[in-house]
Every structure is written in structure tokens, then in C-alpha cells.
Amino acid sequence: MTQARGHAIVIGAGVAGLLAARVLTDTFDRVTLVERDELTANETARRGVAQAWHLHGLLDRGRRIMEQLYPGFTGEAVADGATVTEVLVGTRWYIGGARLAAGSTGLTSVIATRSLLETVLRRRTLELRGIELLTRTTVRGLVGDAQRVRAVTVSGPAGPQTLTADLVVDASGRGSRITQWLTEIGAEAPAEARLDVDLGYASRFFRHRPGQLGGQASVIVSTGANGRGGGAVRVEGDRWHVTLAGMLGDHPPTDDAGLGDYAASLSAPDIHTIVVGSEPLGEAVPYRFRTAVRRRFDRQSAHPAGLVVLGDAQCAFNPLYAQGMTVAALQAVALRDCLAATDTDLPARFYAGAADAVALAWQLAAGSDLRHRGVEGRRTLRTRLTNVFVGRVQRVSHRDPRVARAFLRVAHLVDPPAALTAPGTLRRILLS
Structure with missing residues (x-):
């Protein structure tokens, strides 16, 4: 059994932070989650996770890891109102202008709001030994130098404090100030890869009616040649959660007529049918994502000991591809495996161990x-x-369910891209 290593601090109690805290409890006596928001059990969204108002997808690779880290996770989500179905059986996917052929994929979709998934993870995490959660507390900076991080400075209900730690994990998301914090202590900031997509969302809830979408639980329409796409998923509360999306500044409007017209412009009619045929529940909410950013910690020659960065703080993907929660789960597993081996040169080993998962998702997106x-x-x-x-x-994939299966298993990060070039699959792709 690994010897306990003292105190770890996790910055951010979102999905990435909760998963990091879960694996840290295996090797640390105490784990403190520091979260700037107030957290409630019934929140729809919160200031620190503005994207929670919008459709989220949990890829099956991520679900499997969560099930491993929190046995019974899927069933608990269902008990809280989530829907579980098999991809391409209980859902519809339109990619490249047409619907993928229906058939078994071996992939499970947990369909729910981001808030429900996060609530389940938080509840399970806070049940663990040695976990403490500080809310309404903001991390202001790191304490240490280029060789080692020893603490963080925070402000909160108790006033300014310095919290010492044997390990600090930055899981504070897309708004992370890690570059500034590293510079302030004289450490090297990582190089960045950036891709400007200027993505815009408009999301709204609608009341679900029996028989809509032929009884299926969701429909996804990928962004076509015009850069427009969207999704409608049946979530807790017997509601449709509809998100429309547009690339390169072509953002969906939030007024009733504009939202309907934008839905009508998609390459498939299903979402428009739901939007115009359902009772709205609340107003449409906009969201903007300008730039995907990958911070190349894996290419640095030196890292301060006592600090690792994961989740969107390390790599913020275009959210269209629903990779964020799953890559955070893969990074949490990499951190667990590194901690189980030794704490020597932990940051470098962690970034190397997580690099393949991050690189693959980045390349796909x-x-x-x-x-x-x-x-x-x-x-x-x-x-x-x-x-x-x-x-x-x-x-x-529009006409061959076996190729559709192979394609979606790669998209869900369950199978490697090489699965598409397996002899049987490649033959179907090239000869069809």
C-alpha cells in the first residue's frame, strides 16, 4: 500500500477537480477542494461554470472511468433523473449532412445536464475520507519558486490565508490563471497552441411530450458546411435541453423567431421540430467560446515540484466535441498511476503519462x-x-452500421483511430 503523503490542494471543484480529488484520496491523508462559487445541490449553473447552461456530452470512455472510480456512478445518475441509452440505438446522430446508420455500438450514453453529473460526482467525492471543501474561496496565487510550490494564497469568508500543501492541483478550468501564477514565482510558463473557432451557443429548455423524436432520447446534428449544428437531449425533469451552435461568429440568436429559424437551417429537421413543437421553459441563454488552447506542459524541460495542472486549465477543447470531461477523467487516472508509483519528479511523469490522451483528443478536434x-x-x-x-x-457510416460503430467508438475515445484501418473495416470504407 502506498504511504500517505500529507496534504493536497485542488483548485476548482468542477468535474476535473472532483476527479482529481478522488484519486488523491488514495495517497494523501488530507485533500482540500478550493472553490470560488457557492455550491448547492439543486443548482442549474453557477458563475464559474457558465457553460453548464448548455448541452454536455459524457463520452463512454469517460463514463467507464467514472464508474471505475465511483462504483455505481451510472446507476446513481439514473436515480437522480439521468437517462441511459445505447448510442445509435436510443439516439440519432447526423454527421456530414446525413444520419448515421443505426446499430449496436457497445457504447452507453448517460444523458443529463452537466449540473446533475457534477452533483453526483461531488456527493460521492465528499463522502470520502479526508476530503474538505472550501466554498466562496478564491485562489490568488502560488507560494514557492521555480523549484517547488509549497502553498496557495486564498481569500474567502475567513479572510486572506496561506494554505500549505505537499501537492497543488490546478483544475480551475478555462479561466485558469496558471500562466500568470507561474511567472509570478519565477517559473517557466508553458508554450501554447491555439485555434480560433469563435463558437457561439444558444440553449433553451423545453417541455418533453410523449412520442417526440420517435421515443428516442437525443439527437445530435454536427456542424455542417455552413458551420451550424446543435443537439436536443432529454434530461431530468422530463425536459428537452436544446443547444444550437455556430462557428466563426455565425452565432444563433436567442429570440423565439431567430432561434426557430436557426434550427430550421440545420442539415436535419429533428431539432427544429422540437423547438417549434414544444413548450419553452425559460429564456434562451447565449455562450461564446473563442479559442481552443493547449498548454504544452509536456514539452517543458523543468517544472516546479508540488504542482500539476489538468482539465481545461491544461487543455481547453472546442466544446462541440464533448471531450472535456472524458479527457479530465483520463488525466485523473494518469495522476493516480503516477502517485501510486512514486512522488519523484511527479509533474514531468504526469504530463508525459497524460500526453497521449490529450494529444489524441486535440488532434481529433x-x-x-x-x-x-x-x-x-x-x-x-x-x-x-x-x-x-x-x-x-x-x-x-450513413449506410453501413459496422462502419458507423467503428467511427463512433473512436469518437468516444474508446477505440484508437487505428481501429478505422483494421482490415475488415478499411475494406468496407474503401469499397463501399
């Missing part, structure tokens, strides 16, 4: 974004050839 001509970025020969191949995979 960036490659898809670069299919839109207006997205500026380097299109290597490999990128262009990959996008040609993916386009063919999508077209074949």
Missing part, C-alpha cells in the same frame, strides 16, 4: 475544426489526407 475553411491554422499534408479519409468514413 483540431482536425475537424480545420475542415472549416474559415478556421485559421496549419493544414499539413497529414491533416488534409486525414480529413479526406474521415469524410469518406462519415459518408459510408
Whole structure:
């Protein structure tokens, strides 16, 4: 059994922070979650997670990890109101302008609001030994130097404080100030890869009526040639959660007529049918995501001991592809495995261990974004050839359920991209 290592602090009590706290309890006596928001059991969204108003997808790879870390997680989410169904059986996917062929994929969708998923994770995490949660508390900076981080400074209900720790984990999300904090203590800030997508959302809840969408639980319409897409998922409270999305500044409006017209412009009619045929519950809410950012901690030659960065604080993906929660789960597992081995050179080993998962998700998202001509970025020969191949995979997936299965298992990060070039699958793709 690994010897306990004292005190760990996690900055941020969102999904990434909760998953980090869960694995830290295996090797630390005490784990303190520091969260600037007030947290309530019935929150719809909160200031620190503005994107919680909008549709979230939990890829099956992420669900499986959560089930491993919190046995019974899926059933508990269902008890709280989530819907569980098999991808392509209980859901509809439109990609490349047409619907993917229905068939078994072996993938499970947990359909719920982001708030429900986070509430289940928080409840389970706070039941663990040695966990403490500080709310309405904001981290102001790191204490230490380029060699080691020893504490964080915070402000909250108890006033300014310095909290010492053997390990600090920054899971504070897209708004992380980690670059500034590292510079302030004389440490090297990581280089960044950036991809401007100027994505806009408009989301609204509607009352679900029996028989809508043929009894299925969700429909996803990927962004087509015009950069427009969206989704409608049946969530807790017997509601439709509808999100419309537009790339490169072509953002959906939030007024009734504009929302309906935008839904009508998608490449499939299903979401528009729900929007115009259902009772609205509240107003539409906008959201804007300008730039995907990957901080290349994995390329740094030196890191201060006592600090690791994960989740969106390390890599903030275009949210269209629903990778964030799953990559955070993969990073949490990498952190667990590193801690179980030794605490020597932990940051470098963690970034190396998590690099493959982050790189794969980034490549999948960036490659898809670069299919839109207006997205500026380097299109290597490999990128262009990959996008040609993916386009063919999508077209074949419209009529071949076996290829659709293989495609979605890669998209859910369950199978590697190489699964699409397995002899049987590749033959179907090339000869269909």
C-alpha cells in the first residue's frame, strides 16, 4: 500500500477537480477542494461554470472511468433523473449532412445536464475520507519558486490565508490563471497552441411530450458546411435541453423567431421540430467560446515540484466535441498511476503519462475544426489526407452500421483511430 503523503490542494471543484480529488484520496491523508462559487445541490449553473447552461456530452470512455472510480456512478445518475441509452440505438446522430446508420455500438450514453453529473460526482467525492471543501474561496496565487510550490494564497469568508500543501492541483478550468501564477514565482510558463473557432451557443429548455423524436432520447446534428449544428437531449425533469451552435461568429440568436429559424437551417429537421413543437421553459441563454488552447506542459524541460495542472486549465477543447470531461477523467487516472508509483519528479511523469490522451483528443478536434475553411491554422499534408479519409468514413457510416460503430467508438475515445484501418473495416470504407 502506498504511504500517505500529507496534504493536497485542488483548485476548482468542477468535474476535473472532483476527479482529481478522488484519486488523491488514495495517497494523501488530507485533500482540500478550493472553490470560488457557492455550491448547492439543486443548482442549474453557477458563475464559474457558465457553460453548464448548455448541452454536455459524457463520452463512454469517460463514463467507464467514472464508474471505475465511483462504483455505481451510472446507476446513481439514473436515480437522480439521468437517462441511459445505447448510442445509435436510443439516439440519432447526423454527421456530414446525413444520419448515421443505426446499430449496436457497445457504447452507453448517460444523458443529463452537466449540473446533475457534477452533483453526483461531488456527493460521492465528499463522502470520502479526508476530503474538505472550501466554498466562496478564491485562489490568488502560488507560494514557492521555480523549484517547488509549497502553498496557495486564498481569500474567502475567513479572510486572506496561506494554505500549505505537499501537492497543488490546478483544475480551475478555462479561466485558469496558471500562466500568470507561474511567472509570478519565477517559473517557466508553458508554450501554447491555439485555434480560433469563435463558437457561439444558444440553449433553451423545453417541455418533453410523449412520442417526440420517435421515443428516442437525443439527437445530435454536427456542424455542417455552413458551420451550424446543435443537439436536443432529454434530461431530468422530463425536459428537452436544446443547444444550437455556430462557428466563426455565425452565432444563433436567442429570440423565439431567430432561434426557430436557426434550427430550421440545420442539415436535419429533428431539432427544429422540437423547438417549434414544444413548450419553452425559460429564456434562451447565449455562450461564446473563442479559442481552443493547449498548454504544452509536456514539452517543458523543468517544472516546479508540488504542482500539476489538468482539465481545461491544461487543455481547453472546442466544446462541440464533448471531450472535456472524458479527457479530465483520463488525466485523473494518469495522476493516480503516477502517485501510486512514486512522488519523484511527479509533474514531468504526469504530463508525459497524460500526453497521449490529450494529444489524441486535440488532434481529433483540431482536425475537424480545420475542415472549416474559415478556421485559421496549419493544414499539413497529414491533416488534409486525414480529413479526406474521415469524410469518406462519415459518408459510408450513413449506410453501413459496422462502419458507423467503428467511427463512433473512436469518437468516444474508446477505440484508437487505428481501429478505422483494421482490415475488415478499411475494406468496407474503401469499397463501399
